[in-house]
Amino acid sequence: MIMTSTESRERARTKLGELRQSFAERLQSRLRQLDGLVTHAKADPTQGALTEAINAAHRLAGTAGSYGFMEVGEAAGCLERSLQRIAGGEEEWEAASAALARAHRSAS
Amino acid sequence: MTEIRKVLLVDDDEDIRTIGQMALHDVGGLDTFLAAGGEAALEVAAREQPDVILLDVMMPEMDGPTTFRRLREGEATAAIPVVFVTAKVQRHEVQRYLGMGVVGVICKPFDPMTLPDELRRIVTQSQQDQQEQER
Numbered sequence: 001m002i003m004t005s006t007e008s009r010e011r012a013r014t015k016l017g018e019l020r021q022s023f024a025e026r027l028q029s030r031l032r033q034l035d036g037l038v039t040h041a042k043a044d045p046t047q048g049a050l051t052e053a054i055n056a057a058h059r060l061a062g063t064a065g066s067y068g069f070m071e072v073g074e075a076a077g078c079l080e081r082s083l084q085r086i087a088g089g090e091e092e093w094e095a096a097s098a099a100l101a102r103a104h105r106s107a108s
Numbered sequence: 109m110t111e112i113r114k115v116l117l118v119d120d121d122e123d124i125r126t127i128g129q130m131a132l133h134d135v136g137g138l139d140t141f142l143a144a145g146g147e148a149a150l151e152v153a154a155r156e157q158p159d160v161i162l163l164d165v166m167m168p169e170m171d172g173p174t175t176f177r178r179l180r181e182g183e184a185t186a187a188i189p190v191v192f193v194t195a196k197v198q199r200h201e202v203q204r205y206l207g208m209g210v211v212g213v214i215c216k217p218f219d220p221m222t223l224p225d226e227l228r229r230i231v232t233q234s235q236q237d238q239q240e241q242e243r
Contacts, residue, residue: 008134009221011134012130012131012134012135012221013221015130015134016127016130016220019126019127019130023123023127055166055168058195059120059166061195061216062121062124062195062216062217063124063216065216065217066124066127066216066217066219066220067123067127077195
């Protein structure tokens with residue numbers, strides 16, 4: 001059966017909705033993982049621990065927005081930038097915690 | 109102009125590979141191949157000969173720029189156009205990436221419903237630029 005372009009796009013939209021729902025269910029787990037990495041980096045602010053947290057925040061910033069969770073993605077981007085400044089020697093933990101809390105609020 | 113039919117998406121994040129595949133295949137009608145890292149990308153690119161490669165910049169082990177350099181060094185993959193995909197970047201970073209030889213940069217987050225059109229636009233523009241230079 002040959003689908004028209006409109007039918008094809010509608011089908012894609014339906015699939016996108018299903019993928020978003022599935023991502024929403026995984027989002028809490030990804031945020032908890034990010035919590036753990038940030039907590040670990042704060043307790044032991046070595047470059048290795050900070051890099052791991054920065055990379056996780058960076059991935060979530062790109063991924064959440066692509067699934068339509070723009071505010072979560074933006075908060076994760078803020079967290080990434082704060083963590084980069086911390087890695088550069090600045091005192092930014094308050095801003096980092098605020099960004100992480102905003103990501104949680106936006107996801108709920 | 110060469111029409112895009114086959115694309116390779118390289119990203120270490122499974123969620124991005126999933127939604128990217130949906131966008132490129134279901135929305136864009138493209139044959140879509142996936143790789144989770146640079147080494148896998150080199151193998152899949154050589155074997156499948158995609159018309160374009162969408163390559164994540166920040167990946168563990170082998171990052172996007174290193175993977176791009178290795179693709180350029182490979183006889184079978186040297187001519188395949190590469191588009192970097194990265195989270196929001198500054199203009200000077202985009203210029204630096206273009207200076208490496210990639211044909212374009214797509215920012216994450218991307219809109220899955222328009223990603224294939226954006227990719228086609230970048231590749232078409234690159235082909236036109238190349239033709240202009242050859243005249």
